[in-house]
Amino acid sequence: MFLHEYYNIASPRRVWERIGEHGAGAIALASIDWVLRNTFRSTLAEALKNYAVWRYFTGPSRYDTVYHFSESNLWPESYVLRSHNTYPASGNQGSRNPSGPGGANFVQFRSGTEDLLNITFDGQDDASWAAYAVGYRSPEQSVEREIVLDANQRGTGQIAWQGNDHIALIAVVTLSPGNLTYNYQAVQEAGNRWYFTGSFNTGRCGHTLTLLPNGKVLASGGWNTSTVFSSCELYDPITETWNYTGSLNQARDAHRAVLLSNGKVLVAAGSYWGDLNSCEIYDPALGRWSYTGSLTKARHSPEMVLLNDGKVLIVGGTRAGRTCELYDPTSETWSITDSIRPVGNGISGHTLTLLPNGKVLLAGGRNESTGEIYAICQLFDPVSGRWSYTGSLNQARAWHRAVLLDSGKVLVVGGVGPTGDLRSCELYDPTTGTWSYTGSLNRARGSFHASLLNNGKVLIAGGWRNIRSAELYESERGLWVYIDSLNQGRSNSTGANSVFLNNGKVLIAGGYPNISSSELYTLIPTSQSQIWAEPRYLNFSLSQNQTKDTILRIFNNGNANLGWSLTENPQVDWLSESPTSGTVQPRPNNRMDVTLSFNTTGLNPGVYHTNLLITNNDPDLPEKIVPVELRVKPSVDIIEYSTTKLLPEVFALENNIPNPFISRTVIRYALPKDSRVNLLVYNSQGIWVRKLKTGIAKPGFYQVVWDGKDDKGRKVPNGVYFYRLEADEFTAAKKKKRIRKSD
Numbered sequence: 001m002f003l004h005e006y007y008n009i010a011s012p013r014r015v016w017e018r019i020g021e022h023g024a025g026a027i028a029l030a031s032i033d034w035v036l037r038n039t040f041r042s043t044l045a046e047a048l049k050n051y052a053v054w055r056y057f058t059g060p061s062r063y064d065t066v067y068h069f070s071e072s073n074l075w076p077e078s079y080v081l082r083s084h085n086t087y088p089a090s091g092n093q094g095s096r097n098p099s100g101p102g103g104a105n106f107v108q109f110r111s112g113t114e115d116l117l118n119i120t121f122d123g124q125d126d127a128s129w130a131a132y133a134v135g136y137r138s139p140e141q142s143v144e145r146e147i148v149l150d151a152n153q154r155g156t157g158q159i160a161w162q163g164n165d166h167i168a169l170i171a172v173v174t175l176s177p178g179n180l181t182y183n184y185q186a187v188q189e190a191g192n193r194w195y196f197t198g199s200f201n202t203g204r205c206g207h208t209l210t211l212l213p214n215g216k217v218l219a220s221g222g223w224n225t226s227t228v229f230s231s232c233e234l235y236d237p238i239t240e241t242w243n244y245t246g247s248l249n250q251a252r253d254a255h256r257a258v259l260l261s262n263g264k265v266l267v268a269a270g271s272y273w274g275d276l277n278s279c280e281i282y283d284p285a286l287g288r289w290s291y292t293g294s295l296t297k298a299r300h301s302p303e304m305v306l307l308n309d310g311k312v313l314i315v316g317g318t319r320a321g322r323t324c325e326l327y328d329p330t331s332e333t334w335s336i337t338d339s340i341r342p343v344g345n346g347i348s349g350h351t352l353t354l355l356p357n358g359k360v361l362l363a364g365g366r367n368e369s370t371g372e373i374y375a376i377c378q379l380f381d382p383v384s385g386r387w388s389y390t391g392s393l394n395q396a397r398a399w400h401r402a403v404l405l406d407s408g409k410v411l412v413v414g415g416v417g418p419t420g421d422l423r424s425c426e427l428y429d430p431t432t433g434t435w436s437y438t439g440s441l442n443r444a445r446g447s448f449h450a451s452l453l454n455n456g457k458v459l460i461a462g463g464w465r466n467i468r469s470a471e472l473y474e475s476e477r478g479l480w481v482y483i484d485s486l487n488q489g490r491s492n493s494t495g496a497n498s499v500f501l502n503n504g505k506v507l508i509a510g511g512y513p514n515i516s517s518s519e520l521y522t523l524i525p526t527s528q529s530q531i532w533a534e535p536r537y538l539n540f541s542l543s544q545n546q547t548k549d550t551i552l553r554i555f556n557n558g559n560a561n562l563g564w565s566l567t568e569n570p571q572v573d574w575l576s577e578s579p580t581s582g583t584v585q586p587r588p589n590n591r592m593d594v595t596l597s598f599n600t601t602g603l604n605p606g607v608y609h610t611n612l613l614i615t616n617n618d619p620d621l622p623e624k625i626v627p628v629e630l631r632v633k634p635s636v637d638i639i640e641y642s643t644t645k646l647l648p649e650v651f652a653l654e655n656n657i658p659n660p661f662i663s664r665t666v667i668r669y670a671l672p673k674d675s676r677v678n679l680l681v682y683n684s685q686g687i688w689v690r691k692l693k694t695g696i697a698k699p700g701f702y703q704v705v706w707d708g709k710d711d712k713g714r715k716v717p718n719g720v721y722f723y724r725l726e727a728d729e730f731t732a733a734k735k736k737k738r739i740r741k742s743d
Helices: 002-007 011-020 029-040 044-056
Strands: 080-084 089-095 105-109 116-123 129-137 143-147 154-160 164-173 180-189 193-197 208-211 217-220 232-236 241-245 256-259 265-268 279-283 288-292 303-306 312-315 324-328 333-337 351-354 360-363 377-381 386-390 401-404 410-413 425-429 434-438 449-452 458-461 470-474 479-483 506-509 518-522 531-534 538-543 547-556 562-568 575-578 581-584 591-599 606-616 623-633 637-640 665-671 675-683 688-697 700-706 719-727 730-738
Touching (some): 116 129, 129 154, 154 479, 164 180, 217 265, 217 506, 265 312, 303 351, 351 401, 360 410, 401 449, 410 458, 531 606, 538 591, 547 562, 562 575, 581 591, 665 675, 688 700, 688 719
Parallel strands (some): 080 105
Antiparallel strands (some): 089 180, 116 154, 193 518, 208 217, 232 241, 256 265, 265 279, 351 360, 360 377, 410 425, 458 470, 470 479, 506 518, 562 606, 665 700, 719 730
16 A cells, blocks of 8 residues: 555554455445544544545555555556546546545546646635645656645645656545535646756766866766776866866875865865875866875765865765864865764765854764764864764764755755665754754665755755656755656766756766766756855854955856845945946856955954845845854964074973963963964863964964953953963963952
8 A cells, every 4th residue: 555655654554454344335434534543643634645645556456455556557547537638637526535435536647748747726615625646657656746735725736747657636525525526727837857968088987076166067086997087077068068177196086076265176085996195286277286285094985075264174984983184275284173973983975064154064974894874963163173963863874965955954865774775854953953854755865966956946866776867855845856867877976966057057977887978957948037146155253353355156047137236134334245236147157246345343252143135136036145144253462472583493382471360361382383273271171262373373483362251252250271282293281370350
């Protein structure tokens, strides 16, 4: 039966058996109600929906002990009251409740010529209706879409023709009198398209795809069944062709790539018949790669994310243990940072997501030594440089995908659980640190492609075993719907997700074992403008009396001019924009840059918020909102105090002066060479309260003034405090005491 076959739930089989005890054609509505209520603990309307759907797929006999689901020769044509082959189609149909002979009534639709079928349902007033659209797919499981009805028992649902032999409308009603009527209408429309675009010059898998600032896409490295590649290629979305560009210095696959704030591409780690620690930088202006600082720990199949401060965090990977490292583009060096909390001897198959608050969410993954799959999730705080636990997933999973939605929540999709591929999906709320289930995939899958579209929907495609099917997540309803399938089945075992291009299309390229073809997904063709803004969130941490500029990019992915104007809501004094209005043409010149200037002069330490409201003529999104968060830190005076040109010969941390102190104290230290410095203050319980200095510093003598406040600008209580200097291999700590004037 339906729930047993489709959802792998054991309890519905007991319902079937209880109903069978009553005999065919003699089941009273009350009996069905009693059985389903006591099994599902649900309303009668919900029970009838479940009953009607599985009834449709159980073959021509209620006593059939084989619970038919997808056998086309057992399709219950006797249940079909009306069938349509041309469109638009409509009708007025009577409906009996499922207790009568023959069960619920169905309207059938065949011979679709477009992509989508929109079904509008309007049930007779003064009755409680439920309506489903069911697509029969062979040999895969069929799909069902509830048509959500309003208070007037009216609603519209959409289902794709792709893969469906035919589509049925199932209507059920909770009142027992016969011949209650409903109206329906079915209209076809053109939907979404995958089409082949230019192919790689060298077929590959295990590569990375990176969208460059100029709109082109960089594919780096990868392998086929016999060779690991150093070659790289560039995709031009205007000509839809791939061309070779400069090769990597080190051939590699299972590496990771990230676009840096300076427009260059960092490639890190990977494998070349062994784990790699080497890293390289690609300069799009030159089309060449150059080596940069190497990782401390060699690894392949890690995960990597760009932080708001421009640094790069890399986590996990095969045989890398629990280690994490930070890359500083200014010094081109990697440094060890806090390790992820104990999860065995290493992790892979996890995801990293940069949250709007600047923290990084690590979700799930697999223990490299034991094979255990995790539900554990953790947060990395770039300010403190520390990991902490957050709410765990409801379902342990690895090789899933994570997408940051416009709502600020994180959608985790599918993956592999302890018993196999998963259909389940979950939402993470950063404000509560908790996970909740959302709509499940129509097909279980792991290691697939995922992209957020400019309409806020999430596209996934492919998966292990080179699945072709693709689905869209509608965040408003929390539902997944099938769309056109890929022309070529392909998986994404590298974590190098599909690329959302500046023209609003999605590019997927290559695949196992040595696929050279590429495909583009395009939304329904439109003659209107379509807005997209990048970044989607702005989060900065600045000191008092500091200024900083950044760029907000406004794209037009439609085919008409996009007129826009920008305002702050609420209006603030610490942010200015230039320009504040303009017109963005359609492709290929479909981008306008807005300079955003932050100024913390006169601001007290704390957290400040506003929203950039982009009013525009995109009829689907007339108001685009970009949230802005500014964290203001207390200013710290850091100066060199050497009176000579001599440099220190050794690292040193001096006693603070004065000690004890009332309101301010001076801390001095010496660096004999370029060093990554962390100067932190802790209380007597070992809890970190203030970060005085972090980053790369040149050789010299330094002094820092601490004003007795924590990182939020609050005065710390009187007592004993410790300050600790970490400078490369050097570590030292000192004790100081803060007292009142009367002490």
